Structure formats: structure tokens, C-alpha cells
Amino acid sequence: MRMSKAPRVVFPHKDTTALRELLREARTTGRPDAGGQPHRLILVVTDGVFSMDGDIAPLPDIVAAAEEFGAAVMVDDAHATGVLGRNGRGTVDHFDLHGRVHIQVGTLSKAIGVLGGYVAGSQALRDMLIQRARPFLFSTSHPPAVAAACIAAIHVLQEEPELINRLWVNTIYFKGELKRLGFDTGVSETPITPVMMGESAMAQRFSQRLFEEGVFAQAVVYPTVPLDKARIRTIVTAEHSTEQLDRCLEAFAKVGRELGLIGG
Template sequence: MTSNHSSSSLETFLDQSLSDLKSKGLFSDIDVLDQANGPVISINGQKKINLASNNYLGFVTHPELIKASEEATKTYGVGAGAVRTINGTLKIHQELEDRLAKFKGTEAAIAFQSGFNCNMGAISAVMNKNDAILSDELNHASIIDGCRLSGARIIRVKHSDMKDLEEQAKEARDSGIFEKIMFITDGVFSMDGDIAKLDEIVKIAEKYDLILYVDDAHGSGVLGGGAGTVKAFGLSDKIDFQMGTLSKAIGVVGGYVAGSQKLITWLKSQARPFLFSTSLTPGAAGAVIKAIDLMEQDTSYVDKLWENARYFKEKLQRIGFDIGQSETPITPVILGDEKLTQTFAGKLIEQGVYVKPIVFPTVPFGAGRVRNMPTAAHTKEMLDEAIKIYEKVGKEMNLI
């Protein structure tokens, strides 16, 4: 294999930076799966109980989603052939957006190629340098990047701290220097599994005329009968932006923003990832529509997810692990030290439980954890086996 030419300064930067990451326990290898990302996965021919994926409802391998994807591909082709605003909007894209709006209880919706694209495109299409964005300090990286891209003043709000939110909102409003003020929060926080206090947030927003933006990536398909955190609180008419992904519980790929018809019309004319990236594939759109159908017709998927999550959490706590304040299926096992977290995850994987260590910069320094995602597709036997391995490794490392 011939070596690519690169400048000496780049070589020095890469060598030093990679070495630094590895020495701090912050470097992660990327594993390659032999087959589909189901409740049990195979890596290099070795089977592992999979507790690392976002495939909450087991839809990634659902035969009806596969069939819907195949049918849409046969009808419309493997790709849309253009960006949405040229001639890449197919009938199935319109059908998808209509279904999403109905599902989320809004007037309209816009589909993007990913959840990250939603946050990059939607925030900066509405907010600018004359505005302020109040942002929960534990918001997802894509929210942070979307806020930065907008050029608005970013004001960090202590995590789920309503007193701090009100103080920051009052100060921003009283300053008189901002045209618009937005508060943006995850619906479900992906590292701790706790839920935003939307009922209290709405009251503060109404008092200070805040635009409300909820990133419901980990709430869609999980809360509110699958329709998400906003639906669970009964606040569909109070939230300006409902953003979510189509790649987690929905099992496919893409993202969306649901809101008023006027907002969606604006985003379709101004959100740059929508304007300058080729549309979602027809196969993905067809599979997502089928996923929504299944959730609406049969509550057992969401019910099974929660049953498995409660079972797994209870067992982990019983053997002595700290699972933090999670209120959702996201189940962290919090250890703190980065290197300890990496070692623990490595031993779990060796023994047959596939998890990933979550360390800085995904979580703050000293907050390392192994994150578990029990799904509707896991059997009790799989979860029992995982708990057995957790207990064995935990005792070997004197963690419990």
C-alpha cells in the first residue's frame, strides 16, 4: 500500500493528537458488525448480546419495514436523484411528511437526511446574530453546533434547572438587545436518560416569550405511545419546533422537524442541509412510514421496550451498580474514571456483552460510564445473561 503525501505539520499534529487521546483513555476503536444490528450481533464471528444500539423497538430488522423499503425502491429507485427543491421531492417524501405531522400532532413536518442535519439547518434558519439561544448544558453536540452556526448569543442554562432558566430568560428579555430568544433542550437526554421538564419549561417560555425547540431524538418511539416527549406531556400545541430522528426507535435513517405550516414552509426555503443535500432515499421513506404505521396500530412494541428496560435496570441496581437518574430505557452504569470505564467495557465485550464506554467529550471529565440500551427485541434470557456477565466482571474489578 502506498502512503499518501501529507505535510509534516499535519503528520506531527495527527501523531501527537492520536497519542494524546490514547494516553487519556479517550480513543475508541470502531468495530465492524458481520450482520444486522439486532439484539445479538456478530463481530469477527463472535456473538455478543448487543446493548449498545439505538434500535429501541427492534425495527432495524423488522420484515415489514424491509418489505416497505423494497417496494418503495422498486417504485421510485434507489435514490431521489436531486435535492428536494429541484426535482428530488417524490410523492413518497410528501406522504412521509404528512404522516410525521399527523403522528406528532402538528400542522406540518419537514424531513432531513439526518437528525444532525435538522439541528444544523433548522436553528440557523430562524436564529441569527441579533438573537439569543438559551441552551441546556447537557444538550446534544448537534444542538451545540447548530447554535454556533446561527451566530446567535449562546447562553448556557444549568441542566434541567428551572430557576436558572427563568433567571437567564428574564435577564435576556430585560436587556432589550435581542430580537428573538429561543430555549432549546433535548426531550430525553441521551447520556443520563432523564426527561426535560417540559410542563415547567412551557410556563417560563410563555412568561418571557421564548421560542421553544425540543430535540426528541431519544423520545420518539419511546414516550407518548411512540409519538415522543412532547406528546407524553400533552404539549403538542405549545412547542414551536419538535425535532426527532428516524434512525433510532424508528430504525431507519433521517430526521425531521414538526411544527406550524408557516415554520415548515420557511425551513423548506432556508434550511441549508435541506436545500443542498440530496433527499432521503425512497426506500428509507417507505420504511419510516411503515414504522409509524406499526407503532400506531400495535402498542406492544413500546410496551415491550419499557418492560425490558425496567427489568434490566432493577437487576443492575440489585447487584450494586450506579445507574444514575435515568427515567427512560437509556441505562448508564456510571464509573467516573475514563480509563476504568474503558477497561470495564473491554472486559464486558470480551465476556459477551457488547457495550461502549462513554467518556469525554461526550460526557464531562470524570463522568465516564458504560451506556446500556435494552430494546423490545431482547429476550429475558438475553438480559439475564448480560446481568450475569456484569456481576462477574464487576466483582473481578472490585466495582461491586
């Protein structure tokens, strides 16, 4: 977006009323850099799943708003790929918005477990990126082993959808138990489960104590998140056993009581 030098405006988190207002304004005032001429393209960009809170974008309403004002939509599905939708196809599939989201990008470094990313869009878009996109043109391509591992991971998603079921079973269990212990897991709706700590010092201390108890879970602090919203960011996988999750929960409970974050 920066490289395109297009004017950009940020809409508040998941706020489609504000988005509609901004789209209306953009359509009314036109291009600030070209004497108010109509915009050639307006692109609404959102994450599918938000990385820090684990909440899901209201994609159906974002798409509806974009359609009302003749804008295109791009979804960054880094955290939805392999998690939401049939065989982990992501939020477009999850919300059945096929054909109405123009660009879906994602990473192959999270659920896919390898490296790299993808852009799904029209042939014209793909040709343009291959011919013109500097980060692509001036980067070394993946070695064959990386490409092969990505393809193998996609095959696993296609052939073993039970892995995704297990991911969700683990997610519901882990989140439920954290809440039962008295922890605040924010607004998460996905495997990304923040455990809210408040101050940065508490989050860092908590993470250090968890490590001493045999659990590696890192603190996320300001400026990645607001000053008073420091957290331990956890994510379960399909491969975690109930015993492992229980061991982790025990450590959270012990440290939480010790540091006065939960009662009991």
C-alpha cells in the same frame, strides 16, 4: 442556531430557576448585537430525553417559563421518539403540552431504526426550512427505500403499541437488576441506562471485558461526559428477551466483581 448567528446562552441542566433568570435578563437587556433593541424571537431549546443520562426534561416547567417571558420552545426528541407518549409521539405528548411547544425535532435513526430526522412545527416554519435551511437544501434527499422504511416504522408504532410496553417492561427489569447487583445507573428514567464507572480507564477496561464475555456495550468517556463520570451506556430494546437480558446481567455481575466495581 450557529448558522442563524443569534446570540445564545446556555442554561444549567434542567434548571428552570436559572432559565427564568436568563429569560428575564434577555428581556431586560435586549439584543447585544443591535443596541439593546428587543429580541424578535427568543427560543428555548432542550432535549426531551437526555442522551447520556437518560433523564427527562422538566418540559411543563420549561414551557411555563418560556410562556412567562414570551419565548418559544423547541424540543429535540431524538431519544423520546418511539419511547415516550402515546405510540411513541415523544415528550410533548407525554406531558400533554400540545400546541405549547413550537418546534419538535427528532431523529429517525434511533427507535425508528432507519435514518434521517423530522421537524414538526408550523407551516411557516416548514416552508422557511425547505426554502432556506442550508443543511437541507444542500443535502441529497433520502432514497425511496429509506423513506418507505421510516413510514413502515411509524405504522408499526401506530399498530403495535405493545412493543413500547415491552420496551418499558424490559427497561424496568434491566435497570432494577443492575441496581440490585449494586451498580449505579445514575439518574436515568428511560431505556437509556448508563452504568457509572468513574474513571475512563475503568469504563474502557469494563467494556473490553464485557466484549470478551460476549456482550457489546461501549464506554462513553471524557469529553463526551465529565472526567469522573465515565460510563458504559446501555439501552435495552423491545426485542430483547429476558434470557438475553439475564445473560447480559450475568456478564455485568462477573466483570463488576472481577474489577471491584461491585461487591460479592
